[in-house]
Amino acid sequence: MKTKSLTELSTETKDFTISNLNILGRSETCAVRQDGKLSFHSAPLSIGEVFNGTGHSMSPGLINSHTHVAMSLFRDISHSQSEMIENLFFPIESNIKKEWLAALSYPALVQALKTGTTTIVDHYYSSAFIGKAIDRLGMRGFIGETIADIGGAFPSKETWQKTVDQIEDWSLSSRVSPVVCPHASDTVSKELLSEMALFAKENCLTLHMHLSQTKGEYERTKSVHNMSPVQFASKCGALGPNSLAVHLVSATDSDIQIIKDSGTTVVSCPSSQIIYEKLAPIEKFLSAGISVVIGTDCSASNDSFDMISEAKTFSLLLKDRTGRLSADKVHEILFKNPSIPLQFNSDFHEDCDFVIWKSPIDVQPIANLKSNLIFSHNGYLAQHSSIDGNWVLINGEITKATEKDLMSEFETVFSQAKTSIQTQMRKKIW
Numbered sequence: 001m002k003t004k005s006l007t008e009l010s011t012e013t014k015d016f017t018i019s020n021l022n023i024l025g026r027s028e029t030c031a032v033r034q035d036g037k038l039s040f041h042s043a044p045l046s047i048g049e050v051f052n053g054t055g056h057s058m059s060p061g062l063i064n065s066h067t068h069v070a071m072s073l074f075r076d077i078s079h080s081q082s083e084m085i086e087n088l089f090f091p092i093e094s095n096i097k098k099e100w101l102a103a104l105s106y107p108a109l110v111q112a113l114k115t116g117t118t119t120i121v122d123h124y125y126s127s128a129f130i131g132k133a134i135d136r137l138g139m140r141g142f143i144g145e146t147i148a149d150i151g152g153a154f155p156s157k158e159t160w161q162k163t164v165d166q167i168e169d170w171s172l173s174s175r176v177s178p179v180v181c182p183h184a185s186d187t188v189s190k191e192l193l194s195e196m197a198l199f200a201k202e203n204c205l206t207l208h209m210h211l212s213q214t215k216g217e218y219e220r221t222k223s224v225h226n227m228s229p230v231q232f233a234s235k236c237g238a239l240g241p242n243s244l245a246v247h248l249v250s251a252t253d254s255d256i257q258i259i260k261d262s263g264t265t266v267v268s269c270p271s272s273q274i275i276y277e278k279l280a281p282i283e284k285f286l287s288a289g290i291s292v293v294i295g296t297d298c299s300a301s302n303d304s305f306d307m308i309s310e311a312k313t314f315s316l317l318l319k320d321r322t323g324r325l326s327a328d329k330v331h332e333i334l335f336k337n338p339s340i341p342l343q344f345n346s347d348f349h350e351d352c353d354f355v356i357w358k359s360p361i362d363v364q365p366i367a368n369l370k371s372n373l374i375f376s377h378n379g380y381l382a383q384h385s386s387i388d389g390n391w392v393l394i395n396g397e398i399t400k401a402t403e404k405d406l407m408s409e410f411e412t413v414f415s416q417a418k419t420s421i422q423t424q425m426r427k428k429i430w
Contacts, residue, residue, distance in 0.1 A: 003050050006356065009384055011391045011399050015048025022359065024059040024369050025331060026348070031058055036389050037350040055360065057369055057377075061118025061140075061353035061385060062307040063338045063346050066208075066246050066267045066295025068124050069108035069133070070101045072410075073417060074300030077429060083216055084276055084300065093153035095424045096417065098126035103413035105133040106406040108298075112305040113137060113398055115379025118353040118387045121244070121295065121342070123181040123208055125154060131172045138392035138400040140353060142342055144181030144208055147196065151187035160192060164199065175388050177344075182238065184210040185229035186220040190236055197237040206242050206341050209233065212255065213247035214277050230255035239264045244341050246295070249273055249280045256281070256288050265291040265341040270314045271304070272297030282314070283321040286329070291337045306379035307334070315374055327371035355393075356384040 006018070018031045028040035032047050073092065081088045101124070112120060119140040122130055127145045134141035145163040148155050167178045180200040182188045188196075200207040212218055212229040221229045230251060233239050239262035246267040248255070259266060266285050273279050285292050294314055296305050304310070311330055319325040338346040345352065359366060363376040385393035392399055418430050 001046050001050050003052050006051050006053060006056055006383065007395060009049075009051060009391070009394060011394060013049050013391065016051060017045050017047045017049070018051045018053040018056075018058075018356070019044040021053035021356075022057040022366055022369050024057065024348075024373065025335075029053075038348075038352060038354065039350060040348075053356075055358065056383070057357040057359045057366070057373070059116070059355050059357065059373060060335050060346060060348050061355055061387065062116045062334060063119040063121070063293070063342070064112060064117050064295050064305065064307055065121045065244060065293040065338055066269055066297055067108065067112075067120045067122045067305065068298035068300075069105040069112075069120065069122055069305075070124050070130055071298040071300050072104050072107045073414070073421075074298065075107075075303055078300040079275055083214070085214065086216070089300065090151075090153045091425060092421055092429070093125065095421045096125070096153075097420070098129055100413045100417050101126050101129040102133040102136075103406075103409040104417070105130050106410050108305045109133060109137050109139065110398060110403065110406060112307075113139060113385065113393055114382060114396060115306040115308060116355045116357070116382035116385065117305065117307050118355065118385055118392075119338075119344075119346075121179065121206075121208060123179075123183075123210075123246075127181075128166065128172070131176045134176055135173050136401060137398060138387055138390055139175070140387055141176045142179045142206060142208070142344075143176060144179040146181055146183050147192070148183040148187035149192045150189050152183050155187070157192055160196065167203070167205075179206040179208045182207070182209045184213060184217055185232045186217045186224075190225070190232070193233070193236040193238055200242065201237070201240070204242070204343065206244060206343065207238055207240075208244045209238060209246065211245040211248055212250045215250050218250040228252060228255050230258050234258050234262060241265075242341055242343065244293070247273060247280055248285070249277055251281065253284070256284050256290070259285075260288045260290050263291075265293055265337060267293050267295050268314060269295045269297040269302070269310075270317055271310060272301040276301045279317060282318055286318070286322075291340065292333055293337045293341075294333060308374065308377060308379040311374050327368060327374065330374055331370045351389075353385070353387045355382050355386075357381050358383045 241263040
C-alpha cells in the first residue's frame, strides 16, 4: 500500500494510519482511525489510507473555556477605555441586532479553528445565532445565553424563561450543547441567580459565570449584598464541580478558599485580564489545588483567539509569580481540567477531536512535546483538525465554508452595524 504525505489527506479520508508521529503525552508513534475509532500503537500498521507523519505531531483539540466570539465589533477600540464593560460594551451591545451575530462571530471562529481550537465555551446574547455559526464551521461548542436582570446591555428576567424554553427544545446539532450563563454578581439578582443555579444542577448543565472580574464588580456587590461576589455566588448555589468561574481578578484569600471547597473550576484569561484591569492571582489558585482552565475572552480585551499563544502567556506569567514552570501542569490545564465542568472528555480517547500539527525545522529538536507545543510552536502550525469524526481543517484551511464567503457576510453585516450603532448612539466609534 502506498504511503502518502500528510499534505494529501482530504475530507474524504475516513480510516487511516499515520506512522512516525510525535503524539502528545504518549509513547506510541502510530495513530489509527478505523470505523470512526481512534487508537494508538507502537508498531506501524496499514489500515485505511496510510500516511507518513514524520515532522508532525498530534494533540487533542484545544478547548477555549471562555469566549464572546461575536464581539468582533470591539476589536481595536477598547484598550484605552476605563471600565470598558460598563462604559463601552453595554452601550454598544444594547444596539446590536441579533441577526448580525452569526456573521460577527466568523472572525473569531475562523482564527480559533485555524490555530488548533476545536471547542469553544461561549457566553453571549442571542446565543442561538452564535450556535448556528459554530455549527456551520463544524466546530464543537458549549453556548449560553447571557442573563442579567439588574444590569448589562439587556436587563430582563423574561430572557431567562425564554432561555429555559430554548434549552428544553434544543434545536442545534449534537456538537453544540447548552450551558447556563448568569452574567455577573453585579448584574444578576439573588433570586434569579439562585433560580439559574438550581436549574443547572437539576439538569446537569454547566454554569458559566463572570465572577469578581473587576474591582468595580467587587465593590458594587459588596455594597448591595454586604458580601464579596464569590460569597454571593456561593450563597446562591452557583458554585460547584460543574461551575466555571471566569476571571476572579478581585478574589480575596477567603474567596479562594470558598472556590476550592466548592470544587469550582476557575477560567483564567491572562491577556484579557491584563488589558482591562490586572492579572488574577493564578499562583494562589494553583497553590490551593483549584482546577484552572484557560480562555481567550473576546476581541475587545485580547484581539486573539490563539490558544497556544494564550497558554504561553499564562505559563510565563505563572513562572514570573512562582519561579516554577511545569509543562505537565500546562498540559493538565489545557487537556484534562475542562473535562469535569463541561462533562466532556477533553483528552485523547477513541472518539476525541484532535489536531495534527506541523513540526518544521524551526521547532526542532523536540525533546518534550508538552513543552515544545507551548513554547516553540504557534497556533498557525495546526495543519489538520478532526471534530466529531469530520475533517474541519485541511492543510490549514477550513473545510465547511470558504473564507471568501465568510468575509463577504462579515463585511456586509459590519457595515450595517457600524452605521446603525453610530446613528443610534450619535457618536463616531469606528
